[in-house]
Structures are given as structure tokens and as C-alpha cells.
Amino acid sequence: MAEKRSSHAYMLLGPEGPERDRAARELAASLVCGAAKPPCGVCRDCRKALEGIHPDVILVERERRDKELRREILIGQIRAMTADAQLAPNEAARKVYIIAQADRMNQQAQNALLKALEDPPGHACFILCAMSADALLPTVRSRCVRVSARGAAQERPEGMAELAAAYLETAAGGDAAEVALFCMSRAGMSREDTESFAGTVRDAVCDILCGRARDPGLGRDRLFRLAELMEKAEDYLRHNVAPKQIFGVLAVETLR
């Protein structure tokens, strides 16, 4: 649990293409939407973000030189983005930077991004789209919450999506005893299943934030916090903490 993670940086993982692009716009809409239950999908901020014309949703992608796309996203682009991020948003409460192919950033560009992620202005959010987290420097990765462009149901053990949904329902209920009971009754889960559970919850959060699934009543800020909590659980697993202890942590921190 060495490094501090910024709650405003997300790594959107999935194959390049329209599905991932749409998920990025949906996530951006969720971040700029001013409605009580974002994303509402109908306010001006949502509509502009979904259409790709919101002035506070900024796309960073490979530049063209002559007619060819450059191979990489260059450090100059990331520096320009970081400078822009210092300026207040135009219309929304946040400014969202979508790095369309974050895995195309060269090392210098990633190091420049790292500086921005270490000390971001409060209104700035970053969505890094990539095929796999492995393409990014560990220092960049560790500051991002991973979300899946493909949804919670994919390639998970049977019943895991339902379990994740039940966890989110319980969290939304806000009853500490219920949450503790839910978590403690999962203390016997295997490491593999625990890892899968945490990943499925993150993906389920993304589905809700992107408007693909119903919010059981958590709201954007708590959803983001739960996604972070799952990252933390997965970090613990990587450091060989036992599932039993991890569910103990979840029992305490879910409602925090």
C-alpha cells in the first residue's frame, strides 16, 4: 500500500474501438454531469459530453504529421494538457481529459503525466484508455483506478456479477451491521475468487457510472470511492494479505 492513488484518474481498459470510445465519453459525462444522480444522460453537460463537444471534456490523441498519424503521444502534448488543467473549467464543475490511446504515450510523456497525477488541480480528472494496464509505467498505473470498457459480466466466474451487485446494494443500504455481515460471510472465499470479486465490483461501478446499469443509490462520489477501495483490496492481495483480512477491511471501510 505504498503509493497514494488519485481518485481522479481512471484507466479505462478494453480493446481499441467504438465501444471503448463510447465508454470513455459516458464516464466523462458522469464526471461533468451536474444532476443529483449522474449521469442523467439528458442535461446539457451529459449531452455535450456524449456527443464529444463538451468544452470541459478534452480529448488527447496522437497528432497528425502531414497525413500520417504519429506513432506516439508526445511529451509536448502531455505538457500542454497539464498546463490547460491548471485553468478553471468553462461550464462544468470538472475538467476531464481523455487520453484516447494512453498506451501510445512514450516514456517521457508518461513521466510528464505522472507529475500531473501526483498533484492534480482539484477539478481535473483523467481517463486513460488502454488495451492493458501493462502498457503503462507502474508509477502511473498505481495512481489510477482501473475500470473496464466491456462491463462487469465478462469473463467472470458464475454468480460473481450477482455477488458484486449484492455488495453494492448492501453498501447503498448504509447499515453498518448488514455490511459487516455481508463481508464476514465471504471471509472464506479463495484468493482467486476474492480478486475476481474486487474486479467485478470495479467493473460494476463503471457500468453504473457509464449509465449501463442502475445505481442502487450510492451516487457518484461513493461509487468512485468504492472502486478505489477495490483497488486497495487487490493491492493487499498482491501483497499476500489473506482474503479473510481483506473482507475485514471491507467490512470497516465500505461505508467510510
Ligand SMILES: [Zn+2]
Ligand atoms: Zn447529466
